[in-house]
Amino acid sequence: MTPADLLTRPRIKICGITNPQDAIIASQLGTDAIGLVFYQASPRAVTVTQAQAIVQALPPFITVVGLFVNAEAAYVRAVLNQVALDRLQFHGEETAAYCESFRRPYIKAVRMRPDTDVNAIAQQYPQAQALLLDSYVKGVKGGTGVTFDWQHIPAQPLKPIILAGGLSPENITHAVNTVAPYGVDVSGGVEQAKGIKDAAKMAAFIRGVPMSIAHSVTPATDTPSEFETQPDALGHFGPYGGVFVAETLMQPLAELQQAYTHYRNDPEFKAELDRDLHHYVGRPSPIYHAERWSKQLGGAQIYLKREDLNHTGAHKINAALGQALLAKRMGKTRIIAETGAGQHGVASATVAARLGLECVVYMGAEDIKRQAVNVYRMRLLGAEVRAVTSGSKTLKDALNEAMRDWVTNVDNTFYIIGTVAGPHPYPAMVRDFQAIIGREARAQMLEMTGRLPDALCACVGGGSNAIGLFYPFLNDAEVKIYGVEAAGEGLDTLRHAAPLNAGKPGVLHGNRTYLMMNDDGQISETHSISAGLDYPGVGPEHSWLKDIGRANYVAVTDDEALNAFHALTRIEGIIPALESSHALAYCQKLAPTLSPEQSILVNLSGRGDKDINTVATLEGIQI
Amino acid sequence: MSRITACFQQLSTEKRAALIPFITGGDPKPAQTVGLMHALVKGGADIIELGMPFSDPMADGPVIQRASERALAAGTRLKDILDMVRQFRQQDAKTPVVLMGYLNPIEYMGYETFAKAAQAAGVDGALLVDLPPEEVGDIGELFQRHDLDPIFLLSPTTQPERIQRICQAASGYLYYVSLKGVTGSANLDTKAVAEKLAEIRQYTQLPIGVGFGIRDAASAAQVAQISDAVVVGSALVQRIEDTPEADLIDTVTAFVRELRNAISSEAPSAATA
Incomplete structure (x- = not known):
């Protein structure tokens, strides 16, 4: 400059x-x-x-x-x-x-x-x-x-x-x-x-x-930016995050924090993680220039970060692997996880099988019915899938139940959280494990196009794939950032899952963040065509990025996501997950407003094979 | 002097541990709660812990989760809970009432609004399960200004420096969670509890109640010998779930009386005074 x-x-x-x-x-x-x-x-x-x-x-x-x-x-x-x-x-x-x-x-x-x-x-x-x-x-x-x-x-x-x-x-x-x-x-x-x-x-x-x-x-200082110093020692991202748990969980969380702080800088741990990410997960994942789709939309060039090509078909494995390796170092013999659509459950069951750990996955009874194939995959991998019948019988209740298991069995058990929510240190730890997405993508874009993208697009449920992409770009002020929430049947219908667009700050699952709740502070049930976005909260770092204006949070409806799902499948020969289809749907709106010299990088966080039954059913087709 | 302090002073002259039963406000229906609160007192409760139902009670076992679900399904709101205390106070000016629950409904109402309304209703303390002292900020001070004792949990894994911090933040009494796990879990190790209580007493003069895992008269009597208060939640809430509405008052009164008799007969005063 x-x-x-x-x-x-x-x-x-x-x-x-x-x-x-x-x-x-x-x-x-x-x-x-x-x-x-x-x-x-x-x-x-x-x-x-x-x-x-x-x-x-x-x-x-x-x-x-x-x-x-x-x-x-x-x-x-x-x-x-x-x-x-x-x-x-x-x-x-x-x-x-x-x-x-x-x-x-x-x-x-x-x-x-x-x-x-x-x-x-x-x-x-x-x-x-x-x-x-x-x-x-x-x-x-x-x-x-x-x-x-x-x-x-x-x-x-x-x-x-x-x-x-x-x-x-x-x-x-x-x-x-x-x-x-x-x-x-x-x-x-x-x-x-x-x-x-x-x-x-x-x-x-x-x-x-x-x-x-x-x-x-004045540039060229060595002091870290405000993004690199978040969260504080107690896990606060501005007013969000923190440790809002019962006393019984404070010591286990302190031990986890201590272990994570130690191993994240341990060369042997990092080498083992890098080796597994390369040979087992298949990283680095490529960037793909969606030329036909870009041309058809008539605006910016669209690039896709292909997290769908990871082992198990989504970004979830990045953090599941990191946490499982940490569990092993901490001497834990049993891992537990919560899952909504089953992708994080499958990733956890996969790494448990790989490391020889006992694995229990909590899943809402409603979700078990909707995701029979993933339930069977987890069982094939040797995991026990426990149905959660409390509350709304979905992801948030599975998270409650996993926390209850953890507090009871903490001596031998590691809880692998699937997203950047939960009490400190989970939001920061999961972000750090997922940030490999953005680090790779930033270098790949510079190599492929000679410059940084003009905009990033990623879907946000809990927000782990999004923060993984965004985090390494936060200091690049010229890169616009769009997190895409699930507007379900519309933000004005109450049938959605868009806390950043239509919720309020509150406290749930151990952290303060934007939440969907009723007028008595009770957590609302949510709706999205995509089970992975069907969650009433969001990672606290997203709440902070929203408030300070560094990232923009938008929402697209079920129908718009479905439309983008078909578009990418037909035009580029890639079947995206319904979660990722939300990011694609917003990209579809954004691209025509930019020039062909500009570029948008979309996180294609998962593959859509798991969603084929959902899409077929919606179209009245029996497979 | 606050009702809680007065209560423990009276008990110390009687050389007896307090009996603190827990019920969820609005369970099974809001209209029954005030009657149940009086029944608790009639049976011999010294302090009442009244649960504020929450949609996501992360620290509770299945029994109290279901009580929360019943209360919410019956339309219970936070302001109804405060109103129940207000009604209870019309006939009982003496028995301390402590509200127990999760942070979000209170944060939504606004801490100041809540504290004022709770004080006006005659609430004496608040135990917010998911609010450790690290996050309490000025809320503790705000509560104390409105004559609400902030009550905090201690657990078997709480380390010395945090015990100290919690003791400083708390007033009224402390609540020791006797085992790892959620409310209603089994297996109480009285000897381990006694050792931890001795450690905690190095840091505080506050009375210490013990809860989680006290299921019947026998376990209540054991805990009464080593603590200043015995908290019984799931065992009581389970009875509320199992009892037809017409028999609720009698069943609850009888169970609390059984617990109270067990505690009283174990009072050291009977043997040594």
Whole structure:
């Protein structure tokens, strides 16, 4: 990149918005964020009701920041419960522990005195996303309206700097050229009266923000990106993930975490895993350029990552193998697994056979009826398939039952989870085992096309194939990422499985994530034509990627997926799994909007042989 | 003084362990719960643990899972559970009531809303099975501000540093899970439980209740000798499942009385005081 490529416009936040009209005008003029003041003593304070009206009125892509000053934690939580805030901003003497306790990304405001050491404060608030530097005026907290001496800002700040304090249309250009901040924050400087913004002043202010090279985007640092440092030690991806289990599971999970941390860096373990991935699974899986289909759709070039060509026919084996090798190292003699459609059960039974481990697979009684062939495959492989008759008798209940087995038999048993859900360390561990998909694909695309793809597409149930593809691309900001959920019979019908599109955050199966639930917090039953996507939750890392905007989550219906299933089969001679057909269906919509010079990489996560009966039945054919 | 603290103070003068029966709110039907709660007290319960039903009770065995399913099928909602406590309080101002369940319905309602409503209804404590102290954040403090004791589980595999942490986060009493597994599992090793309780007592003055695996008068009596409270859940809930509705109150009262008599007759005070 040339220096010109690094020029960006600093992000703009208009703070102290008190009414929807001002919010709409600020958005139309091009602000990146608005600030709502939840501090009663401020003339710009808003009530929860006012805040809700403002948020309701906002167009998409505007970040809403809630400003607090030494507030009671319960008040902050109450506001968070009622107002969709994207970020918190703390202006008082709050401690780092307090700021982090809300599990939301936050900005810490610093009132600048001549002796303030900005980088020392940055170290005190390691989780803060940025520091907002404001002027110190005795007795005044929040918007002071006067500038401070910008010379006190360190040349190499440890955190992105948001410049505030006395900014106005008159001084903004000079301020940005002098400080080169990550962002700027204005309130009083664009008002006609306290709490009432002036459209002309806002327009002049935003126009006055010049392009600059912000300190925080200076490349070539060795510090890992925010994506590489997730999750934290307790498994949190932002506010999601974590360890929400009964006390009886805490020690087994701690032991698993310890073992995984040890072996993931153990050269012998890595060598054994690599050997099996190559000779047993058949990796690397190829990338295939779907030329006929691309031409027919008349847009971007479509490339397929062929996880369907793995041993057992899907990506599931990558993580099942990794976990089974870990089980062996931990001295466990028995593995258990949950399965919905049976693919993860088959993968687990396969690696258990390969390693000589006892294997029990939990499967909902309803799913056993629907997936007789996979049940028989597991039994052929020597696994015991146990029918789960509690709850809705599907995948989520199989997961509950496997957890119950694990807690009872933890001494000799390893629980192989099939997706990037569950309590820490499962979401991170399964992701790491699946990330081989994206690592291979990134190198293969560079080799085949000389550049990175413009977009990635993968289906998301729990989301393991998707995170496996996405993870190695997260730092490549120019690569757009699309996770495709199952819209079933439509997002407005309740007959779907799209928590990221139509659910709410909650706690299930050991982690906080987006969930499908009713209005009493009870988990809903889901529907999808594809059993592998028929799950009410989603991996917590996806929830986080959604909230921070790095990935887009869309949904396609049963009919659209079925249509793509037929298209790929007839045009390219590849029968895709119904799960993967969801990713293909979205690709079918996306490709025509791009040019033939651009490319889309789709994770073809599994083969469709297992779905032939389902498709035939839908078309009224008896096989 | 909170009802829970007052209850354990009274019991310590009587030199007797508390009897804490568990039932699921709304099982078999919401209308029966308040009557059952009074029956528990009549039979000799010292504290009531009232289960808040959840669709995915991951830590529970089949007996309590089915109770949750019955309660949900009968239309029980979280606010109904709070209302049951409110109704119970109209006639019983003394017996502590602890709500036990899973996090999601409460998170959905909002922690502050829940804490306020629980306090107003007369709830004394809350045990959220899938909320370990690592994730509790400010919720414990919020509960305490609303006179709700946050009650936490301890297990045979809980390590010393975490025992300490849990003891610091808890108030009211602690709940020791006597065995690996889910609620309603068999096989209780009294000697192993006694050893672990001694270890836990190095870190706390709080009373310690023991649950999971207490099925009858004999096992209740054994546990009463080594603990401050005996929690009986699945054995009682199983009886609720097996009993015709007309006989529910009598059956439950009789079973609780049997447990209470077993505990009382084993009280050290009878022999040593």
